[in-house]
Amino acid sequence: MSEEIRDVIIGESEDYIINIGPQHPSTHGVLRFEVCLKGETVKYLIPHIGYIHRGIEKMCEAITYPQIIHLTDRMDYLSAHINNEAVCLCVENALQVEVPERVKYIRTILAELNRLASHQLWWSAFGMDLGALTTFFYGLRDREKILDIFEESFGSRLLHSFVMPGGLMHDVHPNFQKRIKEFIVYFRKKLPEYDQLLTGNIIFQNRSKGVGLMSRETAIAYGVTGPSGRGSGWSCDIRKIAPYSAYDKVQFNEMLETDGDTFARYKVRMREMWESMNILEQLVDNIPEGDYTAKMKPIIKLPVGEYFQRVETARGELAVYIVSDGNKNPYRMKFRTPNFSNLFVMNTITSNYKIADLVAISGSLDLVIPDIDR
Amino acid sequence: MSSNNLYDFSKLTSSIHEWLLGMMSPNWVTFTELVLIGLLFLLFFALLGLFLVYLERKVCAIMQNRVGPNRVGKFGLFQTIADLIKLLIKELIPIRKSDAFLFNLAPFIVIIASLMAMAALPFAKGLQAIDFNIGVFYIMAVSSLGVVGILLAGWASNSKYSIIGAMRSGAQIVSYELSVGLSLMAIVVFSGSMQLSTIIESQANGWWIFKGHIPAFIAFVVFLIASTAEINRGPFDLAEAESELTAGFHTEYSGIKFAFFFLAEYINMFIVAALAATIFLGGWMPFHIGSWEGFNHIMDFIPPIVWFFLKTFFIIYLIMWFKWTFPRLRIDQLLTLEWKYLLPVSLVNIVFIAFLVLMGWHF
Amino acid sequence: MMNFELMNSISKYFSDMFSGLLSLWAGMRVTGKYFISPRAIVTQQYPENRATLKMEERFKGEIIMPHDENNLHACTGCGICEMNCPNGSIEIITDRIPNAEGKPERVIDKHIYHLSMCTFCGLCVKTCPSDALAFGQKFEHAVFDRNNLTKVLNQPGSKIRKEIKK
Numbered sequence: 001m002s003e004e005i006r007d008v009i010i011g012e013s014e015d016y017i018i019n020i021g022p023q024h025p026s027t028h029g030v031l032r033f034e035v036c037l038k039g040e041t042v043k044y045l046i047p048h049i050g051y052i053h054r055g056i057e058k059m060c061e062a063i064t065y066p067q068i069i070h071l072t073d074r075m076d077y078l079s080a081h082i083n084n085e086a087v088c089l090c091v092e093n094a095l096q097v098e099v100p101e102r103v104k105y106i107r108t109i110l111a112e113l114n115r116l117a118s119h120q121l122w123w124s125a126f127g128m129d130l131g132a133l134t135t136f137f138y139g140l141r142d143r144e145k146i147l148d149i150f151e152e153s154f155g156s157r158l159l160h161s162f163v164m165p166g167g168l169m170h171d172v173h174p175n176f177q178k179r180i181k182e183f184i185v186y187f188r189k190k191l192p193e194y195d196q197l198l199t200g201n202i203i204f205q206n207r208s209k210g211v212g213l214m215s216r217e218t219a220i221a222y223g224v225t226g227p228s229g230r231g232s233g234w235s236c237d238i239r240k241i242a243p244y245s246a247y248d249k250v251q252f253n254e255m256l257e258t259d260g261d262t263f264a265r266y267k268v269r270m271r272e273m274w275e276s277m278n279i280l281e282q283l284v285d286n287i288p289e290g291d292y293t294a295k296m297k298p299i300i301k302l303p304v305g306e307y308f309q310r311v312e313t314a315r316g317e318l319a320v321y322i323v324s325d326g327n328k329n330p331y332r333m334k335f336r337t338p339n340f341s342n343l344f345v346m347n348t349i350t351s352n353y354k355i356a357d358l359v360a361i362s363g364s365l366d367l368v369i370p371d372i373d374r
Numbered sequence: 375m376s377s378n379n380l381y382d383f384s385k386l387t388s389s390i391h392e393w394l395l396g397m398m399s400p401n402w403v404t405f406t407e408l409v410l411i412g413l414l415f416l417l418f419f420a421l422l423g424l425f426l427v428y429l430e431r432k433v434c435a436i437m438q439n440r441v442g443p444n445r446v447g448k449f450g451l452f453q454t455i456a457d458l459i460k461l462l463i464k465e466l467i468p469i470r471k472s473d474a475f476l477f478n479l480a481p482f483i484v485i486i487a488s489l490m491a492m493a494a495l496p497f498a499k500g501l502q503a504i505d506f507n508i509g510v511f512y513i514m515a516v517s518s519l520g521v522v523g524i525l526l527a528g529w530a531s532n533s534k535y536s537i538i539g540a541m542r543s544g545a546q547i548v549s550y551e552l553s554v555g556l557s558l559m560a561i562v563v564f565s566g567s568m569q570l571s572t573i574i575e576s577q578a579n580g581w582w583i584f585k586g587h588i589p590a591f592i593a594f595v596v597f598l599i600a601s602t603a604e605i606n607r608g609p610f611d612l613a614e615a616e617s618e619l620t621a622g623f624h625t626e627y628s629g630i631k632f633a634f635f636f637l638a639e640y641i642n643m644f645i646v647a648a649l650a651a652t653i654f655l656g657g658w659m660p661f662h663i664g665s666w667e668g669f670n671h672i673m674d675f676i677p678p679i680v681w682f683f684l685k686t687f688f689i690i691y692l693i694m695w696f697k698w699t700f701p702r703l704r705i706d707q708l709l710t711l712e713w714k715y716l717l718p719v720s721l722v723n724i725v726f727i728a729f730l731v732l733m734g735w736h737f
Numbered sequence: 738m739m740n741f742e743l744m745n746s747i748s749k750y751f752s753d754m755f756s757g758l759l760s761l762w763a764g765m766r767v768t769g770k771y772f773i774s775p776r777a778i779v780t781q782q783y784p785e786n787r788a789t790l791k792m793e794e795r796f797k798g799e800i801i802m803p804h805d806e807n808n809l810h811a812c813t814g815c816g817i818c819e820m821n822c823p824n825g826s827i828e829i830i831t832d833r834i835p836n837a838e839g840k841p842e843r844v845i846d847k848h849i850y851h852l853s854m855c856t857f858c859g860l861c862v863k864t865c866p867s868d869a870l871a872f873g874q875k876f877e878h879a880v881f882d883r884n885n886l887t888k889v890l891n892q893p894g895s896k897i898r899k900e901i902k903k
Contacts (some may be wrong), residue, residue, distance in 0.1 A: 040705075048805045067821070067823035070856050074842075131611070131702030133701075134699060137438035137439055152793045155793065161856075161858040196763045198767070200760045201760050202756070202760045206704075354704065439771055439779050439780075440778060441778055685891045695765060695768065695769065696773075699765050699768045700764065719754075
């Protein structure tokens with residue numbers, strides 16, 4: 001922080017500055033908050049990013065489109081499939097390729113499974129941040145079931161690089177549908193336990209109600225999409241606004257809350273977990289037979305022009321913008337990541353709250369730092 | 375009907391006393407007895423601390439669907455000893471510009487407070503080191519010394535985080551002492567005496583939590599909540615919260631000094647649980663049901679010292695259950711809970727109990 | 738009116754306390770239920786269970802070149818996997834050796850695979866025209882010397898299978 005800003009912020013002599021980060025005891029990633037405190041109250045907060053910048057967008061200019069997929073995995077690693085899907089949809093729209101129905105269904109199923117797994121991990125980490133250390137283990141125990149499904153079909157648990165331009169890399173395992181149905185039955189019994197343990201708990205409600213108020217105007221101004229924005233009443237679900245893959249074939253509700261505090265964002269995510277299970281139930285029995293990929297040329301070259309695609313990851317709106325000059329490498333690839341916009345609203349919504357609330361608020365925004373830094 | 379002579383320890387202690395008197399003059403006998411008892415308590419203190427740390431790790435592991443320590447020794451029993459050896463051989467990092475005398479004094483104050491409080495606990499009939507006629511008052515006064523140690527530790531560390539943690543902890547402990555005291559007073563009003571052995575004798579026909587029905591139960595719940603806050607545990611551990619700033623008032627301590635703080639926390643948990651077991655659950659009195667003679671005889675066979683430890687460990691398990699289930703309270707919510715909820719309830723409870731005792735409306 | 742508000746706030750005080758305690762008890766029941774069921778423990782006792790540990794068949798442990806019982810593999814040395822690998826984890830070294838008719842043809846000498854750089858994207862496995870590569874199931878790769886993570890996938894003395902077309 002520059003000296004001029006420092007002089008302006010530290011008005012009175014009682015203020016002091018502490019650093020929270022880059023090493024967090026919680027699972028958010030490498031992020032540094034420079035917090036100006038007066039007693040226990042937060043006056044100003046400046047996030048410093050860039051500790052995990054790997055130059056993904058620059059690397060994309062040197063490799064071909066199938067090779068870009070494995071890099072997008074590692075941006076928001078908790079919604080890996082959805083990131084892959086964003087690039088694949090952009091490329092397929094540019095080439096005007098029609099993927100088979102089977103591919104669309106499987107891509108949607110994988111996206112919803114990923115959303116469930118991501119919200120489970122968010123719930124675990126959120127409870128742990130607030131001090132309820134058992135929630136960490138219960139959430140991860142249930143997430144293991146989804147990761148086992150992934151391991152059976154793709155071989156890896158977190159980063160799959162499975163959704164390719166044109167379709168999928170190979171077909172899913174024959175046990176795929178059966179295991180998803182077993183998982184839905186299992187998780188429907190476990191999710192009420194989450195509510196018993198954390199949601200209804202009076203200590204938790206006192207710590208999250210009225211904390212970190214974000215009005216709808218603030219959310220729109222900063223571009224806070226995803227469950228964080230929906231907690232403030234902004235209807236920003238890309239699956240409803242611009243449906244892609246098989247989302248126009250399923251019935252689901254968009255979860256909205258109007259309070260805008262931490263508890264509202266929490267409730268949105270819990271309800272999204274129920275909705276994801278509903279979507280999965282509608283899709284899992286109706287996967288059409290067919291090819292797992294459309295016929296694509298071995299070397300993919302996009303025609304000259306600019307192409308854009310938006311998808312809804314577990315954290316908000318991810319948008320991919322490709323500028324192509326006709327070669328097999330893109331000229332420029334830009335990712336509009338949800339966590340980048342979600343992070344910078346922290347200063348506005350943390351002012352005049354206590355230090356203990358800072359942890360709760362940043363947990364409720366559900367930040368994944370590699371997505372911010374790319 | 376009460377514990378029979380088989381398990382009466384006063385015979386043992388008086389026979390040792392006689393034996394010593396035969397060997398040396400009375401003053402030396404007193405001195406030897408004090409040294410012996412002190413050593414015994416220190417040994418018990420250390421072993422209990424080791425065991426409680428292991429127990430907590432196992433209990434929290436099972437609640438979290440995992441196994442806990444199981445590699446160091448059979449079932450991981452030597453895990454705490456390995457941790458202790460590691461702490462002993464760590465470097466003691468001295469801090470520049472800190473008050474070295476106070477910095478080194480703080481852990482000892484905490485340990486001394488715990489040891490003094492433990493000396494007054496009644497483990498079985500005749501097995502009580504100090505039996506004052508102001509037993510309850512003594513224990514409360516002595517355990518309040520611990521807060522001095524915490525404040526000294528935070529101050530002498532010369533670090534922002536330690537000061538914040540120590541101030542929070544100090545405010546918390548001082549506030550909750552009121553509720554602890556008032557809930558203990560509830561049973562003192564019922565039994566009419568502050569001497570611990572008298573309170574236990576008065577529970578020979580039933581534990582106070584049953585005899586005192588609703589107000590005693592309310593006092594028990596208030597005591598549990600307030601004492602969990604007293605020992606900086608469970609949902610009230612903001613002062614040393616790991617996922618907030620840093621480790622609070624004992625951030626700057628390493629090695630054996632940190633081990634003292636850590637140990638003192640578990641021993642405090644034992645003292646608080648033993649106090650609850652003594653005052654509310656009957657101490658070393660077995661569990662009798664009215665006039666079921668056969669059942670009562672079977673219960674009498676179990677030695678009273680086993681009863682004492684069973685009840686204490688039940689309360690310890692409750693305290694651990696609280697810690698691993700609930701999220702943390704913020705400091706202002708903590709103080710709100712005490713001053714706006716627990717304290718009024720305790721005060722009304724005491725008035726109600728005084729009225730009950732006057733009318734004789736208890737068992 | 739004052740009395741009504743007072744009675745209301747007093748009853749709200751008690752009902753708040755009571756519902757708060759009930760919600761705490763609901764949470765305790767969940768953890769208490771797991772405390773009394775040690776069968777719900779999900780920890781796998783690794784490394785004691787190495788003998789019975791079975792990974793999934795598609796598990797991505799490392800890249801291997803499957804050889805059959807006559808020490809024959811399917812790699813022609815075309816270099817397509819090297820081109821498709823996004824970060825250069827594969828190096829192909831070929832040789833020109835006279836074949837049965839006397840004409841020199843390309844034969845794989847060393848298929849070098851850098852396990853330390855591989856991102857397990859699977860493009861080499863997918864794009865190999867003769868399906869010479871596959872994912873292996875070994876996952877314990879920790880070594881003391883980084884050079885031990887550079888592996889040569891074709892075993893010494895192995896040749897290509899006769900029926901693989903170039």
